[in-house]
Structure formats: C-alpha cells, structure tokens
Amino acid sequence: MASSGLKPQRADWQRNHERLLAAARPLVARDGAQVSFEEVAREAGVGSATLHRHFPSRRALLDEVFREAAERLRRRGDELLGGDPGAGLLTWLEELTVAAVETRGLSASLEADADGGPSSAEGCHGVVRTATVHLVDRALAAGAVRPGISPDDLLALVTAISLATESDSAAARRLLRLAFDGVRP
Incomplete structure (x- = not known):
C-alpha cells in the first residue's frame, strides 16, 4: 500500500515498499514500537538507505x-x-x-x-x-x-x-x- 497522498510510484519502489511492510509486520508483533529499523531492512533484503527513503522515521x-x-x-x-x-x-x-x-x-x-x-x-x-x-x-x-x-x-x-x-x-x-x-x- 503506497503512503496516502503520494503520486503512483515505480514498480520497484512499490515492491520494496511492500517487502519492507511485510518484513515489519511480524517484527512489530514481536518487538512492538521498539522494532529495529536495521532488522526490518535486513529481513526485507534491502539496505538501510532504502528503508529510510520509504520510512524516514520509526x-x-x-x-x-x-x-x-x-x-x-x-x-x-x-x-x-x-x-x-x-x-x-x-x-x-x-x-x-x-x-x-x-x-x-x-x-x-x-x-x-x-x-x-x-x-x-x-x-x-x-x-x-x-x-x-x-x-x-x-x-x-x-x-x-x-x-x-x-x-x-x-x-x-x-x-x-x-x-x-x-x-x-x-x-x-x-x-x-x-x-x-x-x-x-
């Protein structure tokens, strides 16, 4: 799901976004609001910079x-x-x-x-x-x-x-x- 208010994104941007959210869901279930940004990026198979482009903050x-x-x-x-x-x-x-x-x-x-x-x-x-x-x-x-x-x-x-x-x-x-x-x- 793309962030509301944003224009449609390229397919690779959307795939990375979905991968990040898919990785984040179980980690948030386990760790709550203290979820590790680095672990989300690692589980999604993307770099930290990619995570920060999609989600500038926790x-x-x-x-x-x-x-x-x-x-x-x-x-x-x-x-x-x-x-x-x-x-x-x-x-x-x-x-x-x-x-x-x-x-x-x-x-x-x-x-x-x-x-x-x-x-x-x-x-x-x-x-x-x-x-x-x-x-x-x-x-x-x-x-x-x-x-x-x-x-x-x-x-x-x-x-x-x-x-x-x-x-x-x-x-x-x-x-x-x-x-x-x-x-x-």
Whole structure:
C-alpha cells in the first residue's frame, strides 16, 4: 500500500515498499514500537538507505503498519455484521484482542509521539469503536448479550486482556472466551 497522498510510484519502489511492510509486520508483533529499523531492512533484503527513503522515521513505519491493521479490522467488522449477532460479536472481540496483542504497545507509542497531526492510533480507535458499537447493538437486539453491556465495557475488557497477555494470543483468546461467558444472557 503506497503512503496516502503520494503520486503512483515505480514498480520497484512499490515492491520494496511492500517487502519492507511485510518484513515489519511480524517484527512489530514481536518487538512492538521498539522494532529495529536495521532488522526490518535486513529481513526485507534491502539496505538501510532504502528503508529510510520509504520510512524516514520509526514513527512513519509504525504509522503505516498501524493504518494497515486498522483497515483490516474495519473490513472484518463489516464482514461480521452479516452473520449471527452473538457469534459475530465474539469473533470480533477475539480478533480485536489478538490484533491488540500483536501490535505490542503500538497504539500508546503513536499517541505519545504525536506531533500535532492526527495519529493512526486515533483513527484506529474510531474504526474499532464504530465496529464494536454496531456489533454490540446487533447482539443486544438479538438478545445474544446481557442488557446493559456497552461497547466501552467490551473495549476496556479487550484492552485489559491484551495488556495481561502481551505476546500470547492463545491466552488472550482463552481469557476473552471466559469473560464472554459472563456477557451472554
């Protein structure tokens, strides 16, 4: 995905950009906001100068990785609106929890590093909250969750579980399923 606002790039530029992002995703999942620029370049098979031409700062790299994650979540939230309301909400919460576990402090880093412009963390929060509101509303209307459950309650639960299980998505899923049993009527 080319950075927004840029003119179309040459094919080799685009290939390098995609290779850098593909290399960065698992490294960010493992190391979070402390990801090594040098390791990203090495894993992508490009030099440090190429990495810096594409991403002049760690923030620029993290920002794009985070934007991609937000876009994947947005699409997934839309998909889940078409199925069973209870199962869709649980699936959403599980996938959201795993995404939070796999971004390892990225949201906090981007917010702390904000330089006055809109951060990707803010954009992602809006995407996540909107999808959660829609899925909770459907689940409430279908009687799939207890009355009084709020999207903010569930987002707080996801945040707490992701912080408690950092880098262990299996534990995050297990804890979320346990908690979700208390959300069902």
